[in-house]
Structures are given as C-alpha cells and as structure tokens.
Amino acid sequence: MDSAPPAPPSSPPSSAPSSPWLPFESRRRARDEKREAVLRAAVQLFLEQGYHRVTLNEVAERLNITKPALYNYFRGKDEILFECWSMGAELVDSVITEINAGGGSGLAKLRKLVHAYAALMATDFGASLVRFDLRDLTERNAAVARDAKKRIDATFRRYITGGIADGSIGPCDPKLAAFAIAGALNWIGHWYRRDGALSPTEIADEFTVRLTEGLAAESRQQMTKKTPRAPQRRDSGRKTPGKKRTGATR
Amino acid sequence: MDSAPPAPPSSPPSSAPSSPWLPFESRRRARDEKREAVLRAAVQLFLEQGYHRVTLNEVAERLNITKPALYNYFRGKDEILFECWSMGAELVDSVITEINAGGGSGLAKLRKLVHAYAALMATDFGASLVRFDLRDLTERNAAVARDAKKRIDATFRRYITGGIADGSIGPCDPKLAAFAIAGALNWIGHWYRRDGALSPTEIADEFTVRLTEGLAAESRQQMTKKTPRAPQRRDSGRKTPGKKRTGATR
DNA sequence: ACTTTTTCTTACCCGTGGGTAACATATCGG
DNA sequence: CCGATATGTTACCCACGGGTAAGAAAAAGT
Incomplete structure (x- = not known):
C-alpha cells in the first residue's frame, strides 16, 4: 500500500551510470518480502492440511522453488511454524x-x-x-x-x-x-x-x-x-x- | 492410572476340574477389557504429547507389551485414535x-x-x-x-x-x-x-x-x-x- | 571483466516409526 | 496329551521427510 519507496536521501538523478543507491535498503527489503511470502504460503498449507502433513517440499513447490532454498530464510520447519504464529x-x-x-x-x-x-x-x-x-x-x-x-x-x-x-x-x-x-x-x-x-x-x-x-x-x-x-x-x-x-x- | 500390570482377570475358581463356565463370554470380555486399556493408555499419551509425537512403541510400553501386540486389537494407529474419539x-x-x-x-x-x-x-x-x-x-x-x-x-x-x-x-x-x-x-x-x-x-x-x-x-x-x-x-x-x-x- | 556474495538446485544422507513376517507361548476344546 | 486358536515376541522392512553438502546461477560490488 503506502510502503514508501526506498526514499534514498538526496536521490541522484538516475542518469549516473553506476549508482548503487538503494541496494542497501532495497536488498534487505526484497529478502523480507520473500521471507514473508514463505510464511503466507506456509500458514495456508499448515491450516489446510495440518503442520505434520505438510512437507517442506510442498511449501517450496507452491513458491516455485525447491526445499533447500527455504533454508536461506529459516533454520528449519519448526521456525517457520513459530514465525507464522508470531505474525x-x-x-x-x-x-x-x-x-x-x-x-x-x-x-x-x-x-x-x-x-x-x-x-x-x-x-x-x-x-x-x-x-x-x-x-x-x-x-x-x-x-x-x-x-x-x-x-x-x-x-x-x-x-x-x-x-x-x-x-x-x-x-x-x-x-x-x-x-x-x-x-x-x-x-x-x-x-x-x-x-x-x-x-x-x-x-x-x-x-x-x-x-x-x-x-x-x-x-x-x-x-x-x-x-x-x-x-x-x-x-x-x-x-x-x-x-x-x-x-x-x- | 490403575494400569494393573499383572491384572489376572477374574480368576476362575479352578476347583472344578473341567468346568468351562465362562470362557464364551469371559473370553470376549477379557479381550474387550484389554482393548479398552489400550485406549486409555493411548488417549492419555495422545493428549499429553500430541498424536504425532506418540509412537506405538510408547503406547505398548506403557502397557508392558510390545508394539505388534497392539495389532491384535486395532488395525493401525489411526484406528486407535478414532476409537478414542468415539469413546x-x-x-x-x-x-x-x-x-x-x-x-x-x-x-x-x-x-x-x-x-x-x-x-x-x-x-x-x-x-x-x-x-x-x-x-x-x-x-x-x-x-x-x-x-x-x-x-x-x-x-x-x-x-x-x-x-x-x-x-x-x-x-x-x-x-x-x-x-x-x-x-x-x-x-x-x-x-x-x-x-x-x-x-x-x-x-x-x-x-x-x-x-x-x-x-x-x-x-x-x-x-x-x-x-x-x-x-x-x-x-x-x-x-x-x-x-x-x-x-x-x- | 573479475571477483565476491547471495540465492537456489541437484543429489544425497539417515533417523524415525508404522507396519509386517515368522516364530514362540499360552489357552482352550476335546 | 494333542491340535487349534489367540496372543504375544523378536527381527526386519522401507517409505517418508527433515536436513545437509557441494556446486550452479544470478546479482552485486569493484
């Protein structure tokens, strides 16, 4: 919605060829968005089928990635569950x-x-x-x-x-x-x-x-x-x- | 609870040499009692630890028997769960x-x-x-x-x-x-x-x-x-x- | 262009636990 | 005492799924 664009202080007019202005913030941002996408997919599956019947493969599949990719964002299945709960x-x-x-x-x-x-x-x-x-x-x-x-x-x-x-x-x-x-x-x-x-x-x-x-x-x-x-x-x-x-x- | 381990069910007077008085009913009775003992042990464990964390070995162990013995009374873990629910x-x-x-x-x-x-x-x-x-x-x-x-x-x-x-x-x-x-x-x-x-x-x-x-x-x-x-x-x-x-x- | 870092994939490991097979032992009917 | 039935044991199988290792592939940084 609002989610103000990165709002880089004193934004340079983009003309500059090599200007990595926003990667700092933007990078972390993209990561958090993906993390949350995982949580949304996971919570849905967990509610639908029950935690124990959902495999990490299924969660990953729904996000068009593979299981080990999830481990870039979470330390394990139980942590995903906890983060859902925390939300x-x-x-x-x-x-x-x-x-x-x-x-x-x-x-x-x-x-x-x-x-x-x-x-x-x-x-x-x-x-x-x-x-x-x-x-x-x-x-x-x-x-x-x-x-x-x-x-x-x-x-x-x-x-x-x-x-x-x-x-x-x-x-x-x-x-x-x-x-x-x-x-x-x-x-x-x-x-x-x-x-x-x-x-x-x-x-x-x-x-x-x-x-x-x-x-x-x-x-x-x-x-x-x-x-x-x-x-x-x-x-x-x-x-x-x-x-x-x-x-x-x- | 009680869970009397030896539990010799209704010992027959034994004085009469050959007097199968109750085997017909008594036999089925003993079986049902054991069946229910399984359910009592199971429901307790299921509530305590959660269905998925309880192994049939644990259930059996609490009854001083071994896992395969349970299959004399139930067709599988999920049936035990259902019978508990049914009670x-x-x-x-x-x-x-x-x-x-x-x-x-x-x-x-x-x-x-x-x-x-x-x-x-x-x-x-x-x-x-x-x-x-x-x-x-x-x-x-x-x-x-x-x-x-x-x-x-x-x-x-x-x-x-x-x-x-x-x-x-x-x-x-x-x-x-x-x-x-x-x-x-x-x-x-x-x-x-x-x-x-x-x-x-x-x-x-x-x-x-x-x-x-x-x-x-x-x-x-x-x-x-x-x-x-x-x-x-x-x-x-x-x-x-x-x-x-x-x-x-x- | 090159390195470096992040992200994701393929391929694998392996503990767990439900379920089964084969065999032992009571228990009962006779 | 002898089969038949029911009950239980030991030993095993194996699918499943969480987790990891090693290395592509893609960005990011320089």
Whole structure:
C-alpha cells in the first residue's frame, strides 16, 4: 500500500551510470518480502492440511522453488511454524496496544477487544494462534509463545476486573469469564470458513453482543446496532506492522 | 492410572476340574477389557504429547507389551485414535439422550447440556473430541466423526430454537449462539488441567450460568447461586455406558 | 571483466516409526 | 496329551521427510 519507496536521501538523478543507491535498503527489503511470502504460503498449507502433513517440499513447490532454498530464510520447519504464529501474536498485540491507548470503561474496552479478536480469528495468521500446537516448537520458542498467550489472557482479565471496578461490569469471576469469552473467540479459528455463510464482520458484531451482554452491570439496553467503533484493522495479507521482530530463537 | 500390570482377570475358581463356565463370554470380555486399556493408555499419551509425537512403541510400553501386540486389537494407529474419539462421542451422545428423555424448557435443556458437556471436557475421552485432528483419520472414519459433530451442534441449536419458541430464551441467532456456547465449552478441553485450581464441577457450574444468562428471555434475576439442579453426572473414569460399539471402518 | 556474495538446485544422507513376517507361548476344546 | 486358536515376541522392512553438502546461477560490488 503506502510502503514508501526506498526514499534514498538526496536521490541522484538516475542518469549516473553506476549508482548503487538503494541496494542497501532495497536488498534487505526484497529478502523480507520473500521471507514473508514463505510464511503466507506456509500458514495456508499448515491450516489446510495440518503442520505434520505438510512437507517442506510442498511449501517450496507452491513458491516455485525447491526445499533447500527455504533454508536461506529459516533454520528449519519448526521456525517457520513459530514465525507464522508470531505474525498472529503481533496482530493481537497491536490490537491490544491500540485499545489500551484509547479510553473507555472496562466493558467498552472488552467489547473492542472481542470485536477485533473475533475478526482476527477469521484470518490465516490469526487462526494460527489457536490451530497450531505449541509442542511442535522448540522449548525456547514455545516458552515465548506461552508468554504471549499469558499476556493476552491477562488482558482479558484486566479489562473484566477493570470493568467490575468501574461498575460497567457486574460481579463475576474474571478468570472464568475470561476463559469463556476467549474460548468462544478462539473457537472461531476452528470453524470459520472463508466460503461459509458468515462474514467476519457478522461474526465479530454478533459475538461482541453475545459474549458481553451477560456481563453488563445493569443497563439492559440491547446496543444491538451500536458497533463499537472497532479499529477495523485492515490486515489482509499486508506486511507486518512496524514492530520489532521477535525472531525465532533456538 | 490403575494400569494393573499383572491384572489376572477374574480368576476362575479352578476347583472344578473341567468346568468351562465362562470362557464364551469371559473370553470376549477379557479381550474387550484389554482393548479398552489400550485406549486409555493411548488417549492419555495422545493428549499429553500430541498424536504425532506418540509412537506405538510408547503406547505398548506403557502397557508392558510390545508394539505388534497392539495389532491384535486395532488395525493401525489411526484406528486407535478414532476409537478414542468415539469413546468421547458416545459419552456426549448418552448425555444428549438422557436430556432428551427428560422434559423442561429449551433453556432448561440447554443448561443441562452445558453443564454436562463442560464436565465432559475435563475428562480424557471428552477432551479427545476437540483435541484430536480429524484429518489424521481415514476418510471413512473422518466422515463418521464429522457426522457426530454435526449432530451435537444440531442439538445445541435445537435446544436454542426450542427455547426461543417456548419463550424461555430471548430472540437471537441460534447458529451463532450455539457457536459461541460450544466454543467456550470446547475450549475447556484445551486449558483444563487436572492439577489446576479449578475443579470440573466449579467450571461446569460457572459456565452453566455464564453461558446462558445472556440468553434468558427476560427474568433478570441473577440466579447467581441457584445452581440449576444439573443432573450432576458422575462420570469420573467410569466405563463406557452400555452402548452399541461404533467400530472403526476403513 | 573479475571477483565476491547471495540465492537456489541437484543429489544425497539417515533417523524415525508404522507396519509386517515368522516364530514362540499360552489357552482352550476335546 | 494333542491340535487349534489367540496372543504375544523378536527381527526386519522401507517409505517418508527433515536436513545437509557441494556446486550452479544470478546479482552485486569493484
């Protein structure tokens, strides 16, 4: 989209015959693009057929290259899996960051989170958060993933406890409420089909209502059509948001 | 668990010299018991480590036998997986049958189902319903499993539409409501730990409230402590209820 | 044009683990 | 005590797929 062209400082008028201006940045850029192409192909195959049934040959084939070429970008199959997972985690993180930046009651924040999270589960990288088995990762990477999961869960609970505190949410056990909500959301990643009858927006809208209506303190107003101004992330196949790369470790 | 290694099954009184009283039945019985012992060992390992990381040698070893012995009871690894899954499916089926037999409003039935299903997700065979990948099965068996899943989902929806019809449940989209509820329940199978802080009963009780409070038509009474007289299934490690065996097909 | 570096291919290795064959041992029926 | 059946063992096969080595081929740098 935007992806500003390399923007070489004080660009020379190209007339110069031998002028390697942009290779520095451009080179790294091309590499990252290929790397991400691998991830997109991989996540799709992994979701379609399951990690263990996908061979690196298949992944490579889909990219019109051969297996060993993949090893220029990743150290092994499990690292590809981890990076796919990480992409999803980064999406969630950025959603949370955005919600935290904004204001609102605990209930309002929770609704935003539910809405955005539901929509995320309908994307490849989002679904990879719940469809991949962390036991396929190295212990090191699995630990990173567990940590991220814990942070997400903590956020759900934080919004709920916050909501109870500020009176927007009625009394309940935050732990179990968070489990229930997160469970319903995560499950989307298992049943959602691109070619199904339900659009991500429909799902997100309905779930926002359904999963929080029971919690609202008293106000029995069905906010049925008050889509809670969700950030409406446009993530369709876009590049990773400018965040520090996590980097698989092993 | 028990896994009594020597396990001399129902020793015959031996006093009578030639008295084959039970061989006919007893023989088949011993076989079925061993078969089920295999399933118990397998489901545990599969849940612990994941299907693909469990070798048949490990399963056999845990039973103090060797791999080829397993082939006396099952035709292959995938059939063991399917039978584990089937055990869970049978448990759900018997729950549903029982609820259908009883009366009550749509909401009441739904609550019973939620309660029993939640408790089921905290058992090995129950969790196998949502933790195993149907793509590991033969196409034939996968079809059977998909069918069973569809029936379960249909039951959730039926109770909800029934509840809307009889007025016990407020207007809502049964499809999405069922997805939300089933999702929250299924997720239990992913996070529940035997050694965790939450007991199956606690979870079942709380989820019964949490997942249905939003649906109740009007009665805004927080039934906070009115545990809805759930059938209190005692399924802890019991044998499969006497139901027709499904039998893996391939 | 030349070297150097990056990228990708062909050809191979080899551990793993599901499955099988052949043989041993109970167990049972008689 | 003797076949027949069921149950289990030891020893093996071999397809599969992740990973590597060695060297083209293509860019990049000079």
